Amino acid sequence: MTLAIEPATFRRILGHYPTGVCAITAMPPDGRPAAMIVGSFTSVSLDPALVAFFPDKASSSWPRIAEAGRFCVNVLGDDQEALCRTLASKDPDKFAGIAHRPSALGSPLLDGAIAWIDCTIYAVHDAGDHHLVLGSVHALDVHHPGAPLLFHRGTYGKLAPPPCSRT
Incomplete structure (x- = not known):
């Protein structure tokens, strides 16, 4: 027997687990970039080498990414909240003014992202109201060392600086 879990309760409780934020x-x-x-x-x-992400089935961006057959995971830095909000928008021209260059597979590599992972779609599986997308990794690198943008309890955040060491 499966218990009915209220979506708002599920989201609130799982919101206590912090996640990194990536732009796919x-x-x-x-020829119009998607994100x-x-x-x-x-x-x-x-x-x-495989990675995964879980797009919502109601996403308007996922079908465009699926059509490309390849994608790049851009790990956003803690100074990229504004970029994150822009790329999360429904604006059809959300890449206007966004600095990027093409990866070897042709996907946008975002300037300022702390790392990137260039992939082709390996498999897509049903996962309730989301898809489970597996990507085959073709190339990856670190743009610059930095701290990731985090999402926790409904808001964006940063890692706390490490405590000062005493010598």
Whole structure:
């Protein structure tokens, strides 16, 4: 027997678990870059190198990314909340003024992201009201060392600086 869990309760309780924030970017065949923001990104396998994210089935960006057949995970830095909000918007021209360059697979690499992972779609599975998207990793690197943008209890945040060491 499955208990009915209220969506608001589920979201509130799981909101106590902090997540990193990533921009999933792609270049669909129409030549207009696509992006979505996710807090549900994870590594899956070392051999083969696989990663995953979970787009909502109601997402208007996911079909455009799926059409591209490839995507880039851009790990956002703690100074990129404004960029995050822009790319999360419904604006059809959300890339206007956003500095980026193409990855080897053609997906947008966002300037200022702390790391990137260039992927092709390996598999897509049903996962309730979301999809489970597995990506095959083709290339990855760190743009610059930095702290990630976090999402916790309904708001964006940063890691606390490490305590001062006493010598």
